[in-house]
Amino acid sequence: MNLTVRSQEQWALIGPNGAGKTTLLNLCGAVNHPTRGTVHVLGKQLGRVDIRELRRDIGFVNPRHALNSNLSVEDVVLTGATGTIETLPRWTPSEAERDRAALLMKQFGVDAASSPHWFTMSQGERGRTLIARALMPDPPLLLLDEPCTGLDVAAREQFLATLDELRRSHPETSTVMVTHHFEELPRTTTHAALIRGGKVVAAGHVDDVLTTSLVSECFDHPIRISRADGRWAATAG
Numbered sequence: 464m465n466l467t468v469r470s471q472e473q474w475a476l477i478g479p480n481g482a483g484k485t486t487l488l489n490l491c492g493a494v495n496h497p498t499r500g501t502v503h504v505l506g507k508q509l510g511r512v513d514i515r516e517l518r519r520d521i522g523f524v525n526p527r528h529a530l531n532s533n534l535s536v537e538d539v540v541l542t543g544a545t546g547t548i549e550t551l552p553r554w555t556p557s558e559a560e561r562d563r564a565a566l567l568m569k570q571f572g573v574d575a576a577s578s579p580h581w582f583t584m585s586q587g588e589r590g591r592t593l594i595a596r597a598l599m600p601d602p603p604l605l606l607l608d609e610p611c612t613g614l615d616v617a618a619r620e621q622f623l624a625t626l627d628e629l630r631r632s633h634p635e636t637s638t639v640m641v642t643h644h645f646e647e648l649p650r651t652t653t654h655a656a657l658i659r660g661g662k663v664v665a666a667g668h669v670d671d672v673l674t675t676s677l678v679s680e681c682f683d684h685p686i687r688i689s690r691a692d693g694r695w696a697a698t699a700g
Contacts, residue, residue: 464500464663466656470603473630474639475648475669478658479682484641485608487658491639492606493517505604519546522597522605522636526590526612533582537575539592540564543599560599567595570632571625587618591625598633605629607640611647619647627651645673650693657681675700 464487468474476484489495490502493514502509507517522543530539530548538550544560545551556564568575571591578588590610597605607626611619630638630651642648648655655673656666657680664681665672673695675688685700 464658464661466663466666468604468637468639468654470637471635472637473649473651473653474637475652475655476639476641476658477643477645477655477673477678477681478664480643482658483661484658486661488606488608488639488641491604492521492523494523515546519600520602520604522600522602524590524593524597524605524607524610526586526593526608526610528589528593530581533580535575535580536568536573536578536584536588536592537561537564539581540568540573540595540599543596546600563599564595567598568592570628571595585618586613587621590614590618590622594625594629598629598636603636605636605638607638609641609643611642611644623647623649645688645695645697648695659683 466487476487478484486495490497490509491504493504493509496509504517505520528548532549534550541556541560541564542548542550544556545554565575571594573588573592573595578584581589584592611622614622626649630649652669654667655669657664657672657677659681665677673688675686678686678688678697679700687698687700689696
């Protein structure tokens with residue numbers, strides 16, 4: 464598998480279950496190391512770099528965020544400054560960190576005063592909160608692992624609007640998003656990779672990759688791909 468994501472590109476990784484999408488995303492996020500071959504993330508080769516330092520430049524949004532404490536919105540966002548899931552003991556955020564957290568919460572529509580704590584947040588609120596958290600260190604790379612999991616239609620559309628706004632407000636940030644569903648692709652997606660059996664079937668500009676023939680080949684099933692108003696749809700071919 465060979466894949467290169469360049470600065471300011473917005474990628475989607477698509478393929479059947481077990482294709483290797485999340486494995487690839489975890490390599491991009493310096494969560495796992497390759498058993499063979501090489502992986503370079505932000506110019507650093509895995510295995511030859513301080514992983515803790517590298518991860519500070521990578522934002523990771525996972526709807527299965529393993530938070531066990533009923534933190535407030537602000538505290539969840541502030542954990543992005545420390546790169547931890549829980550708040551660190553005896554750690555106090557600086558005024559600049561609080562100001563950045565407030566700015567991101569406002570930008571993504573999660574109000575610290577009116578929003579509930581983590582245990583009572585909706586999936587949509589959690590998703591927007593996790594994007595704000597991931598952007599705390601202003602990372603050049605943002606990874607999203609099936610971020611629409613558990614969202615109803617209205618919450619999904621609000622979340623996708625958030626992603627489109629993110630890409631307008633942070634155009635310098637590259638993103639890589641894993642999804643199973645074509646309707647979950649933001650309008651601002653620029654590139655796509657189709658993955659099957661741990662191999663790249665096709666990768667490149669989104670209009671060249673998300674075609675009926677290539678998607679059908681990737682899923683080994685006739686699938687018709689259409690696009691209207693900047694959004695994709697897949698139906699049985």
